Amino acid sequence: MIGEAIAYYKPSDSDTETPYNIIDDLNEDSIKLPINSLGSYDLRVKLSAGAVSDEEKIEFIVGKCATCEPPKVNTVEEVEYGQLVINYFADPVDLITLEYQIALDDEFTHIIYSKVGFYNNPSESIDMNDAKLPDGKLLYVRMRRYCKSKGIDVISVWSDVLEFKSGEWKDPLECYWLAPGDDVGTVMCNGGHGYSWKTRATCDTPVPKIGSTILLPNLVPALKENIRKFLIDADDKYKTRGLGYIRFVNVTPDIIYIIKKDTAEIEFTKEVDCTST
Template sequence: MAAAKCDASFRIEYESSSPITEATVTYLNPPGPTHDIKQLLAIDNTIKLNDIQNDIQAPGTYDLEVKLAVDGVVTKRGFSLNVGRCTSSSCYVPKIYEIKVQEDGQIVMNYWVDTTTNLAALEYQIAKDPGFKDEDIIYSKVGFSDTNYTQFENIDMKNGNIPDKTTLYIRIRKYCRPEGVSEWSDSVEFDSGIWGVEAYCLSGVDDRNKDALCYGTDPAWKMKVTLQPFRPDVGSLICLTNGKPAIPDNIRDFEQNAPENLKKSGIRWIRFLRSNSDFNPSLIYRVKPETGEIEVLEGDVKCY
């Protein structure tokens, strides 16, 4: 990242068993010239635009493309420079120590900043690809921990609309006072957990109705729940997505649109709609309404 008053530069990482025969950088947007950087690249992998011709004269986003060639073999890579913020030498890059995914759907980021003296704000992004292209970024947040710094940031999978069981990447940067912003940290890869699974439920006053549970017809009610532990089994605790056990009082407080039978008597039968190695959507379970625990697998009935 660069600013109009700073030297704009970028670093090229490559491996080649043969000498580079062609190396150029081209301004794509706004359209601009192509510069030969072969001699500069032979000296240092960091290319300073002022060493060629700095065509960046105003704040904005500049899209560039680097082309490297060895004889007839060519590779190209595009990137962007966001001009208008200068990376101050005192605005150091934060570091992500660890990402933990908890069973209640919380992603906990353990991170570090060098000092809070010049801390204006922090920003992080979560993406489906380590390249962090705009179309791959699924969640971002800026402004947290700007006054009361804590080393841990909780990210709620439900509120962030973060997909279950997906390989994701996260990175962080620091905004400094009086001005300046750090580079992005190295990204950290992690696998998201399960923050909820949809299920058809019948209350404690309803008869066991196979068709209702299998097809979601009345009086079955569709709701999202979580499990402790993740996979359904005898003794597994069914919880609401706020983390509380799926018992009548909690259903009444949290699932206000649920049928009155569920609010009064809780869940008696349940069928989970997820289909994977942990969940079989053809199975129906009997639940203890007063605790929310799975009591038994109804072995004499299946949806298919």
């Protein structure tokens, strides 16, 4: 015989559960919870009989007549080293925005990254470096929609959980850039009041040297087409002319590397004295 029956409910965006005793309602056709606000909720029902207990978890929406169906996460692909793409479908009707979460477990008790405020249907890019995702590890992703239906703001339940394996990435290095045709010298020591650009990059060898290829943080070559695609905050000159010169702040601070813009390879080197700047 069931001796204890408790319903724990909370808004989906909250960490605080409210307990509600339902032991006297178990023989009823339905149980009414004291919820007065529209929105998405998490419900956990725990039943106990002596030393034995069991519980079930569900999600539900108050105001379901204002529909907001969850998205469908199809795949997560590694398109380049360190660059992941979530492929999904979300009904654009009444859509306000979308949210996804990435966790170490399929119960989402250890969420390591989340994002809300995008609607790039049917895909969303994730830079593993920016998101600080571990490489080569099984992870879990889920997504939900924010809708305005019949004048009501509604959040959908979470989508089905998709398991995926993260890609690989390499820590980028602090550096200064100049574009082909720029004047080169001590202006690369401290940014030159915005003239040279302080950013992060790496290369395909343990240390930079002639013949090394300069790579963006997601490990694609630092070509102008990749700069346009992946470095949105880069100055227009790098997006149109490419990378011409680079100085790594901590690895080889006294060397400027001249870059072959068509291949992003180091072609020559030039010494610079930054000790007095």
